[in-house]
Amino acid sequence: MNKTILILKREYLTRVKKKSFIILTILVPFLMVGMFALIIFLSVSDDKEERTIAVYDESSMFLGELADDGNTKYEFIPPKKYNEIKADLQKSPYYAVLFIPGNVYTSNYAKLESTKQIPFELSERIERKLSRFIENDKRQKVIAETNIPDLEEKLSATRTRVKLSTLKITDSGEEKKSSSIVAFIASYAMGFIIYFFVFMYGAMVMRSVMEEKKSRIVEVIVSSVKPFQLMLGKIIGTALVGLTQVAIWVVMGVIIMVATQAFFAPETAQQMGQSIMESQQQMAAIPAATQMAEPNKAMEIMNMISSLNLPLILFSFIIYFLAGYLLYSSLMGAVGAAVDNDEDSQQMMLPITIPLILSITLLFIIAKNPEGPVAFWMSMIPLTSPVAMMARIPYGIPTWELLLSIFLLVGTTLGTIWAAAKIYRTGILMYGKKVNFKELIKWLRYKS
Amino acid sequence: MELFRAENVNKEFATVKALTDVNISVEEGCIFGLLGPNGAGKTTLIRIINQITAPDSGNLVFEGRSLHQKDIERIGYLPEERGLYKKMKIGEQAIYLAQLKGMGRSQAIKSLKQWFRKFEIEPWWDKKIEELSKGMQQKVQFITTVVHEPRLLIFDEPFSGFDPINANLIKQEILQLREKGATIIFSTHNMGSVEELCDHVALINKSKKILDGPVNKIRQQHKSNTFEVGYKGAYRNLVRGLGNNFSVLEHEEGKEGNSVTIRYLNGGSSNDLLSALLPEVEVTSFNEIIPSMNDVFISVVENSNNN
Numbered sequence: 001m002n003k004t005i006l007i008l009k010r011e012y013l014t015r016v017k018k019k020s021f022i023i024l025t026i027l028v029p030f031l032m033v034g035m036f037a038l039i040i041f042l043s044v045s046d047d048k049e050e051r052t053i054a055v056y057d058e059s060s061m062f063l064g065e066l067a068d069d070g071n072t073k074y075e076f077i078p079p080k081k082y083n084e085i086k087a088d089l090q091k092s093p094y095y096a097v098l099f100i101p102g103n104v105y106t107s108n109y110a111k112l113e114s115t116k117q118i119p120f121e122l123s124e125r126i127e128r129k130l131s132r133f134i135e136n137d138k139r140q141k142v143i144a145e146t147n148i149p150d151l152e153e154k155l156s157a158t159r160t161r162v163k164l165s166t167l168k169i170t171d172s173g174e175e176k177k178s179s180s181i182v183a184f185i186a187s188y189a190m191g192f193i194i195y196f197f198v199f200m201y202g203a204m205v206m207r208s209v210m211e212e213k214k215s216r217i218v219e220v221i222v223s224s225v226k227p228f229q230l231m232l233g234k235i236i237g238t239a240l241v242g243l244t245q246v247a248i249w250v251v252m253g254v255i256i257m258v259a260t261q262a263f264f265a266p267e268t269a270q271q272m273g274q275s276i277m278e279s280q281q282q283m284a285a286i287p288a289a290t291q292m293a294e295p296n297k298a299m300e301i302m303n304m305i306s307s308l309n310l311p312l313i314l315f316s317f318i319i320y321f322l323a324g325y326l327l328y329s330s331l332m333g334a335v336g337a338a339v340d341n342d343e344d345s346q347q348m349m350l351p352i353t354i355p356l357i358l359s360i361t362l363l364f365i366i367a368k369n370p371e372g373p374v375a376f377w378m379s380m381i382p383l384t385s386p387v388a389m390m391a392r393i394p395y396g397i398p399t400w401e402l403l404l405s406i407f408l409l410v411g412t413t414l415g416t417i418w419a420a421a422k423i424y425r426t427g428i429l430m431y432g433k434k435v436n437f438k439e440l441i442k443w444l445r446y447k448s
Numbered sequence: 449m450e451l452f453r454a455e456n457v458n459k460e461f462a463t464v465k466a467l468t469d470v471n472i473s474v475e476e477g478c479i480f481g482l483l484g485p486n487g488a489g490k491t492t493l494i495r496i497i498n499q500i501t502a503p504d505s506g507n508l509v510f511e512g513r514s515l516h517q518k519d520i521e522r523i524g525y526l527p528e529e530r531g532l533y534k535k536m537k538i539g540e541q542a543i544y545l546a547q548l549k550g551m552g553r554s555q556a557i558k559s560l561k562q563w564f565r566k567f568e569i570e571p572w573w574d575k576k577i578e579e580l581s582k583g584m585q586q587k588v589q590f591i592t593t594v595v596h597e598p599r600l601l602i603f604d605e606p607f608s609g610f611d612p613i614n615a616n617l618i619k620q621e622i623l624q625l626r627e628k629g630a631t632i633i634f635s636t637h638n639m640g641s642v643e644e645l646c647d648h649v650a651l652i653n654k655s656k657k658i659l660d661g662p663v664n665k666i667r668q669q670h671k672s673n674t675f676e677v678g679y680k681g682a683y684r685n686l687v688r689g690l691g692n693n694f695s696v697l698e699h700e701e702g703k704e705g706n707s708v709t710i711r712y713l714n715g716g717s718s719n720d721l722l723s724a725l726l727p728e729v730e731v732t733s734f735n736e737i738i739p740s741m742n743d744v745f746i747s748v749v750e751n752s753n754n755n
Contacts, residue, residue, distance in 0.1 A: 003548055006544070006547050006548060007548075010544055014533075014535070014536060211533075212533075215531040215532065215533065215534055216527070216529045216530060216531030217531040217532050217533055218531075219500070219525075219527040219529065219531075220525065220527060220530075220531070220532075220545065220589075220592070220593075221545075221548065222498075222500050223498040223499075223500055223520065223523070223525040223527075224520060224521075224545070224548035224549050225548055226517075429495070429500065429501075431529075442462055446461075
């Protein structure tokens, strides 16, 4: 046991001290921040573009009714000028030309022409402006014609928006408010973290095994410790490297977030908030309703998060994370021991990585329909369950399914470690032999 | 006293027999040569002694009791195919390997510094292995094999990769280690160094032990009744004197005198040969040829392959 710790320590220290590790660990958060900053910058700066839209209003209904909003200005033009501009839109000072036909009330049709790609958000805004105006105008006319008292108020009263509150009834019969969006994000994130970690650090274990085999030092080491101790020390040591990296990222992430907020808060944060609000307004059919809900948004999100069964999620995350990592890294360690060169290792890795890749590609489907057959079976099969089950848990899951899945995974992991140790033990001292799966199965039968 | 014994060791890989009922007994304080052609099973036996692989059947006895996992710390092993972590600093690496053999860190540093000084590689303590010449890497590897003062040392081709000066240095170190009480199992294809160093040898061919014994005794046993005789006189007379009991293998005439290599065909003592020669020629020198380990190796292996 003592020697396993020695191996673990060496594995950990040599990796953590490596230049590539330090650079990658420091660089990644900055890259992420840079990427986000770029996205924000692009979306904010995009909004800042001053646009003047020429409006040719054939119906002459909208004159003075299209108020400038934000950076977009509307300029009404006579028919003659419309043709002029249309003939050479490129050279005109206008960003686009809006043509409102005479029969717009009946056809519900207008045209926005530009030489540039018109942003979806802009066309939506104009659409909404026109619709709202026509709708209001029609309503006023109806009110005037029918002459029913207080019709305006009555019509407003008929405006209905049903808010669906999703509740999940747990086994104990208690009702819990669940949010599918928060659950979706949580499930996706956790599935992805496990996938990423298993893939990256499992491959690291494999490379480390191959390095020892290639440099031939492995024979000296296994004359001091049992191969199993070497494998275990390597797997745990590498896992600690990964956890260190993640811990550094979390700390750096928090620091950067706090720093960015303090630095940019007055301008950018507000702009960001505005653009989010705007987009939300656009999404909602009736803006007023959303606006009412706005102040409680943060509270609501907090409520949604607390609606998740956090202790269960955390508990399962740890189990699936550990078992998944152990399962895959021992398999990859065995592959590293069995092969002599990189080409062979890629060939052998393929069947191992397929279930992993499959589970990450189907993650979306699983998170969308966590009770479906795909989700069920993938969360039971041990090679896919670490990713697939984590995607299901935030939605709540029958206890027996969870226990069965954990049981299968842990059992398979233990069996795999046993088999991997056998392959590892034989493989590390085997040179110049092209191994196939038949050969590997033979190795399993060798006496220790 | 016996330090290590292997009894009826068998090992099979898939369908290939690597060791068949192999017995060896290594006396304490001796240098035991483990010989055999490539692929005979030597490395398998060495790995079994190091507990890297387990035998299918058979007993291993160390210091009079069954070989135990813990004994690994009292064995030092220098494999034929060597290697160290290329990117790791030499000092750290040597400490790590010593710790794996059960040494405490401070003690390991102390002994390692001594060895590094002795081998004149102390300035390289903080260098990485990949920055070193091959000979220097071999020195580091040798040090890591012996630093924990094992009772049993196993060297597989210890001189390969060394220039003659360093090979001699290593040879002297091996002899000194024996003087200090270590027992050494020495596997090599270099029969010259076997004659020079080994007290006892065992020869393995095709998974079976075919020869075992003290080097001197083995060479004596493999004498082929061949004699080298220096003489003055006519070759014709000499042949006449020999009659039918002898065959002449080689004959050379020179200014200083002639020499001839003779094999006794029907068995007999050197005196019989002398008495046959004396009436015919003047004998100036007379030597019985004792075969080199090289000759013994070749004849024993070829014999065993033919049977």
